[in-house]
Structure formats: structure tokens, C-alpha cells
Amino acid sequence: METVGFLLDGIFTSLQWFNLALLIFGCLIGLFVGAMPGLGSVNGVAILIPITFIIPPTAAIIFLAAVYYGAMYGGAISSVMLGIPGASTAVATVFDGRPLAVKGEAMTALTAAAVGSFVGGTVSVILFTLFAPPLAEVALRFNAPETFALMVMAFATFVGLGGDDVPKTIFSILIGLALSTIGLDLITGKPRLIFFNIPGFLHGINFLVLAIGIYGIGEMLWTLEETKGKVQMSKLSVNMKEVGRAFGALKKTIMAMNIGSFLGFFVGILPAAGATPASLMSYGITKQLSKNSKEFGDGVPAGVVAPECANNSASTGSMLPMLTLGIPGSPTTAILLGGMILWGLTPGPLLFTQEPEFVWGLIGSLYIANFFTLVLNIALIPAFLMVLRIPFAILAPVIFVLCVTGGYAPTQSLHDVWLMLLFGFAGYILRKLDYPVAPAVLSIVLGPLAEKALRQSLILSDGSMGIFFDVSEKPIAAVIMYIAIVLLIMPAFGPLYRRFFKKKQTA
Amino acid sequence: MSITNKITVKRAEIAVAVILALCSIALMIKSAENRITWNAEENMGAGFLPFYLSLGMFICTILTIIKFVLKRSPQSKDDSPFIDAVAFKFIAVTIISLVVLVLAIGYLGIYFSLIFFLAFYLRYFSEKSISFITIFAITTPILTFLFFEWMLKIPLPQGVSEPLFYPVYDFMYGGFSFAVKMIFIILTVLLPTALVFLTSRFIK
Numbered sequence: 159m160e161t162v163g164f165l166l167d168g169i170f171t172s173l174q175w176f177n178l179a180l181l182i183f184g185c186l187i188g189l190f191v192g193a194m195p196g197l198g199s200v201n202g203v204a205i206l207i208p209i210t211f212i213i214p215p216t217a218a219i220i221f222l223a224a225v226y227y228g229a230m231y232g233g234a235i236s237s238v239m240l241g242i243p244g245a246s247t248a249v250a251t252v253f254d255g256r257p258l259a260v261k262g263e264a265m266t267a268l269t270a271a272a273v274g275s276f277v278g279g280t281v282s283v284i285l286f287t288l289f290a291p292p293l294a295e296v297a298l299r300f301n302a303p304e305t306f307a308l309m310v311m312a313f314a315t316f317v318g319l320g321g322d323d324v325p326k327t328i329f330s331i332l333i334g335l336a337l338s339t340i341g342l343d344l345i346t347g348k349p350r351l352i353f354f355n356i357p358g359f360l361h362g363i364n365f366l367v368l369a370i371g372i373y374g375i376g377e378m379l380w381t382l383e384e385t386k387g388k389v390q391m392s393k394l395s396v397n398m399k400e401v402g403r404a405f406g407a408l409k410k411t412i413m414a415m416n417i418g419s420f421l422g423f424f425v426g427i428l429p430a431a432g433a434t435p436a437s438l439m440s441y442g443i444t445k446q447l448s449k450n451s452k453e454f455g456d457g458v459p460a461g462v463v464a465p466e467c468a469n470n471s472a473s474t475g476s477m478l479p480m481l482t483l484g485i486p487g488s489p490t491t492a493i494l495l496g497g498m499i500l501w502g503l504t505p506g507p508l509l510f511t512q513e514p515e516f517v518w519g520l521i522g523s524l525y526i527a528n529f530f531t532l533v534l535n536i537a538l539i540p541a542f543l544m545v546l547r548i549p550f551a552i553l554a555p556v557i558f559v560l561c562v563t564g565g566y567a568p569t570q571s572l573h574d575v576w577l578m579l580l581f582g583f584a585g586y587i588l589r590k591l592d593y594p595v596a597p598a599v600l601s602i603v604l605g606p607l608a609e610k611a612l613r614q615s616l617i618l619s620d621g622s623m624g625i626f627f628d629v630s631e632k633p634i635a636a637v638i639m640y641i642a643i644v645l646l647i648m649p650a651f652g653p654l655y656r657r658f659f660k661k662k663q664t665a
Numbered sequence: 666m667s668i669t670n671k672i673t674v675k676r677a678e679i680a681v682a683v684i685l686a687l688c689s690i691a692l693m694i695k696s697a698e699n700r701i702t703w704n705a706e707e708n709m710g711a712g713f714l715p716f717y718l719s720l721g722m723f724i725c726t727i728l729t730i731i732k733f734v735l736k737r738s739p740q741s742k743d744d745s746p747f748i749d750a751v752a753f754k755f756i757a758v759t760i761i762s763l764v765v766l767v768l769a770i771g772y773l774g775i776y777f778s779l780i781f782f783l784a785f786y787l788r789y790f791s792e793k794s795i796s797f798i799t800i801f802a803i804t805t806p807i808l809t810f811l812f813f814e815w816m817l818k819i820p821l822p823q824g825v826s827e828p829l830f831y832p833v834y835d836f837m838y839g840g841f842s843f844a845v846k847m848i849f850i851i852l853t854v855l856l857p858t859a860l861v862f863l864t865s866r867f868i869k
Contacts, residue, residue, distance in 0.1 A: 209817060211817075323729075323732075328721065328725050332718050335714075346711045350715055351695055375763070386752060558766075562766065562767065563809060566775075572822065576767060579763055579764065590677075591674075621703075621704065
């Protein structure tokens with residue numbers, strides 16, 4: 159019952175006029191960012207975080223969460239209308255959304271996407287409200303060793319479940335961690351890795367520099383290459399009759415909604431997964447379980463609902479470990495987590511007792527944001543179509559301006575802007591060669607926290623690494639560590655497993 | 666054969682892996698400037714973590730190189746160009762103009778640099794009219810100024826152009842009423858548009 163009281167408080171917090179205005183503004187920006195090909199929630203949040211420094215943390219998180227949320231809705235718009243995903247999270251929406259648009263039923267696809275997103279968002283927020291307080295209570299008992307073990311597990315999920323080339327994934331994690339060690343050493347106070355004695359390195363590398371570099375500059379370069387500055391759009395007739403028909407078609411998609419909402423939420427909690435794999439998995443499973451699975455790919459509303467439901471659900475799910483454990487569940491929440499540190503908060507379970515207004519304001523705002531985004535999304539479809547006609551050659555320099563100013567503003571130094579350009583270019587090249595970039599962003603955010611937890615644990619244990627593996631002494635830390643080790647060695651067994659199965663089939 | 670065809674995915678993969686391996690070694694050497702040892706009696710040396718992290722990076726790049734030599738990675742068999750010629754032009758011009766932009770910010774200050782950057786970029790890549798580009802290139806820095814310096818109170822670098830902004834600051838922090846300031850803002854945003862519009866009429 160206590161939860162209901164907190165939740166109502168949270169909803170009232172998010173309905174205060176300043177917060178509500180930011181929420182609606184955030185939803186609009188999110189929808190816009192999501193709809194633009196090449197920009198997704200992670201880009202929007204990374205580029206916008208520097209401007210949240212002057213508003214209170216609660217308002218800032220409500221604004222950024224609304225951007226995150228809106229982008230999940232908006233991604234569908236360009237998937238359907240342009241046939242290119244507006245964000246990586248909307249890749250699976252293209253499979254059936256595009257064929258529907260080609261058939262002339264674009265409005266059906268867009269409505270199905272919006273309603274699917276709404277259902278996924280709502281179910282997951284309810285799950286979130288139920289799960290978060292008990293999980294935070296358990297997490298309150300965590301000390302440094304448990305925290306460090308959790309972070310190792312977060313990194314290990316990228317290796318075990320990320321599906322990318324293993325040495326390249328580990329490289330990405332390690333370079334993020336190494337970059338986070340630049341600057342003054344926590345314990346001894348000695349300067350570390352001050353290249354060419356440039357004083358700019360003394361304050362370390364802010365995670366924002368890497369995040370804006372990779373997700374701002376790097377992403378723009380990537381999209382410029384893909385689109386060559388031009389986009390093609392399919393035709394759309396907007397009338398209320400179509401919207402009505404679209405709602406009628408949604409009756410057949412209840413199974414897709416269920417799968418998307420629940421699967422999305424739990425996949426979203428995993429650090430390596432996030433919304434993109436959640437939506438792909440949801441699409442795949444819905445297709446397999448559907449009675450008319452052959453029609454998938456030719457344009458069925460269920461094929462749009464399943465991934466859209468899942469990506470919204472996953473984005474809420476990824477906030478669960480961020481708030482309760484201080485471990486982000488997706489690249490976007492990694493940046494939000496870094497933002498919390500910049501706003502002067504300590505991410506983790508203590509937030510629930512020390513900053514209830516912040517936590518419950520965020521949770522409450524998710525309920526409100528869901529409603530507003532649904533309404534804005536359907537009402538503003540004609541406006542977004544105009545936005546999609548903006549040539550990329552005009553949008554790109556505007557984004558560059560935002561990146562340069564955003565990279566400069568937090569530390570007021572051009573040094574960081576240069577680094578941001580370097581990271582953007584390097585990130586673009588590495589991404590072209592299939593080096594995953596998300597682990598690096600996650601690890602530069604978690605790096606300082608992980609280092610602190612590691613060193614505190616080692617002080618507790620008089621310098622023995624045994625503290626992480628002793629089941630009788632620290633059972634939770636040990637279990638988490640062993641799970642992490644299993645995840646780390648899992649890819650090694652993949653080929654063996656496949657070989658075994660192949661032999662069985664041929665035999 | 667153009668240069669973009671010569672740089673295949675295969676060549677890029679091995680070149681990048683070797684560069685990353687060299688960078689990892691450089692990081693290891695740099696970390697070793699601090700104490701890199703750690704045992705039960707002594708605290709962890711300041712160089713310990715960076716050293717072993719970069720050692721790990723080095724091992725990963727070596728594994729990538731081994732996979733390449735054994736032709737186990739998809740990139741090691743890929744002879745297609747790393748980037749096609751049209752996209753290369755886009756990327757190269759973008760990167761060079763960004764580098765010039767940041768260089769110029771250090772000297773000219775951000776607002777004037779942005780005008781040149783936007784004007785060049787739009788002229789080069791878009792098919793918009795000169796008057797559109799002029800309005801766009803002038804209005805964007807004005808909005809940036811209003812947003813950062815006025816709303817957020819975050820000063821952006823102004824380089825040699827700083828004295829030009831003194832009167833603006835005097836006005837911003839002077840005792841004018843809110844309404845006067847608002848009218849001023851609206852005028853500064855609209856004025857360039859109106860001017861460009863008028864001149865384009867006259868020139869035609």
C-alpha cells in the first residue's frame with residue numbers, strides 16, 4: 159500500500175506545471191529525434207544532457223526520460239514511412255510496417271505502432287512499480303563487493319549475450335574502463351595517463367565527451383554515409399476512417415502485445431540487451447507462435463505491434479537496474495546514470511530512501527509521458543511527415559552545432575571538444591569494422607564506480623581477491639561473480655555446441 | 666583505380682587492429698610511469714589498473730589479428746571497399762570542416778565560426794538558395810547565443826570577437842524591463858531574415 163502512496167506523490171510531482179511542461183517538451187523532442195533516421199533515444203539524451211545542468215534533478219530526469227520514451231514511439235514513423243529505421247530500436251518495425259505502407263495502409267501501421275508502444279509502455283511501468291521497491295530493498299544490503307560483482311556481471315553480459323565478436327567486445331569494454339582511469343587517482347591522488355602533459359587530462363575524461371562523440375558526431379557520419387544526405391518517403395493519406403479501421407485491426411494483435419510487453423521488460427533489464435534485441439526477439443517469437451505466421455513480412459499489424467510494444471517495454475525495463483542497483487540496462491540509461499552523478503545524486507538503492515521525490519517523480523512521469531506521447535504521436539503525424547522531408551544535409555550541421563556546444567558547455571574547455579571529435583571519428587571507423595561501441599560508453603560511466611567498489615572491497619579483505627568468490631562469507635557477491643564467469647566463457651562453448659548439434663543432425 | 670577502392674574492408678581491419686595494438690602498448694608504457702604493482706601489504710599502485718586494462722586491450726587486438734590471419738573473422742575475407750567514393754566525399758568534407766570549425770572557435774570565437782561553418786556546409790551539400798543559407802547561417806548562432814548565454818548563463822568561447830559582445834552583455838544585464846528585452850530578442854532573430862529577404866529582392 160505504501161507503494162501506491164509514493165506513486166501518487168510521484169504522479170503529482172510530474173504534474174507540477176514546470177515538470178509537466180518539460181515532460182511534454184521532452185516527448186515532442188523524443189518523437190522528433192526518434193523519427194529522424196539515424197537519431198535514436200541514446201543520441202537525443204547524450205546531446206541534450208548538458209542543457210539539464212541548470213534545472214533541478216527531478217525536472218531533468220523527467221525531461222530526459224520523456225525524450226527516451228518519445229524516441230521509442232517516434233522510431234516507428236520513419237520505419238513505416240521511409241523504410242529505414244528511425245532508430246536501431248525500430249529495426250524490426252520495418253519488417254511489417256514498410257509493406258503496410260507500400261500497400262497504402264501506412265496509417266494503420268502508424269496507429270498500430272503508437273498503440274503498441276502505449277500498451278508496452280503501460281504494462282512495463284506497472285511491472286516497474288511492482289518490482290522496483292522490493293529490489294531496492296534487497297539492494298540496500300549490498301556493500302562494495304556485491305556492487306563490484308554486479309558491475310562485472312554487467313560487463314560480462316555484453317560478452318555472453320551481446321552476440322558481437324568477443325575480442326572486439328572485450329576491447330570496447332576495456333578501452334572504456336581505461337579512459338575512465340585518466341585523471342587523478344582516487345586513493346593516492348597521483349595523476350594518471352596525462353598524455354603529452356596536457357593539463358586538460360587532469361580532470362579526467364567526462365563520459366559525456368565520449369557519449370556525444372560516439373552518438374552525436376559518429377552517428378551523424380554513419381548516417382551521412384548511409385543516406386548520402388537524401389531520403390525517400392512513401393505517400394500517406396490521413397483520415398479518421400483509417401485510424402478507426404486501424405483500431406479495429408488491433409483486436410488481432412493481443413497476443414503480440416502480451417509477448418512484446420513482458421518479454422521486452424525482462425530483456426530490457428539485462429545490461430547488454432536493451433530495446434533493439436528485445437524488439438527483434440519479440441517479433442521473432444510472435445511470428446513463430448502466430449497462427450498465420452506466413453503472412454508476417456507482407457504487412458500484418460501484429461508484426462508492427464510486437465516490436466513496438468517490446469521496445470517501449472524494454473526502455474522502461476532498462477531503468478529498473480539503473481534506479482535500484484546503479485547498473486544501467488541500456489546505453490541510454492548509462493548516459494542517464496552518468497547524468498545523475500553530474501546532478502549530484504548517488505545512483506543506487508539509497509535513492510529510494512534519500513531522494514524519494516526524484517525516484518517516484520520519474521516513475522510517475524512515465525505513466526503521464528506514456529499518455530501524452532500516444533496523443534501527441536497520433537495527433538502530430540502530419541507534422542512529423544513534414545519533419546522527415548528536411549534534407550539530412552540541413553539537419554546534420556544543426557546536430558554538429560549541438561554536439562560542439564554540448565561538448566564545450568559542461569567543462570568549458572576546447573580540449574574536450576577536440577577529444578569529442580576524435581572519439582566521434584574513431585567510433586565511426588570502429589563501428590564500421592563491427593567493434594561494438596555501447597560497451598565502451600557503459601564502461602566509461604561505470605568505470606569510476608567500479609574502481610571505487612573494487613578498492614573498497616580490497617581494503618575490507620586486506621587485499622585478497624578471495625572476497626568476491628567466498629560463498630560462505632559474501633554469498634551474494636560470490637553467486638553474482640560465478641554467473642559473470644559463466645557469461646564470460648559462454649561464447650567459447652557456442653561453436654562446440656553448434657558442432658555437436660550438426661554432427662547429431664548428419665548422423 | 667581510385668583510392669577508395671584500394672582501401673578494402675580487409676585492409677582497414679588489419680590496419681585498425683595494428684594501430685589499436687600500438688596504442689595499447691603506448692598506454693601500457695604511459696601507465697608504467699606510476700607504480701604498477703599490487704600485493705596484500707601495499708596499496709594498489711596508481712598505475713596498476715590502467716596498466717592491466719591496456720594489457721587486456723593489447724591481448725584483444727592480438728586475438729583480432731590472429732583471427733584475421735586465420736581468416737576467422739568476416740572482415741578478413743571481405744574485399745569490398747571500406748567506403749564508397751560518394752560517401753567518402755561526404756565524410757571527408759564533414760570531418761575537415763568540423764576540424765576547421767573547432768580550430769576557428771579557438772581564434773574567432775564560436776558565433777562567427779558557426780556562421781562560416783553553416784554557410785559552407787549548406788552551400789556544399791544542400792541545394793538551398795543563397796538567401797535561405799544566409800538566413801540559416803546567421804539565425805542559428807543568434808539562437809545559440811540566446812540559449813546558452815542568456816537562458817543557461819553558460820559563456821561559450823568568443824576568442825577575438827569578445828569585445829563585440831560587451832554592449833550585448835550591458836543590455837542583457839542592464840536595467841531594461843522584460844518586455845524591452847523580449848522585443849529585442851524577437852527583432853534580433855527576425856532582422857537578418859528581413860534583411861536577406863529585402864536584398865534578394867533588390868538584387869533580382
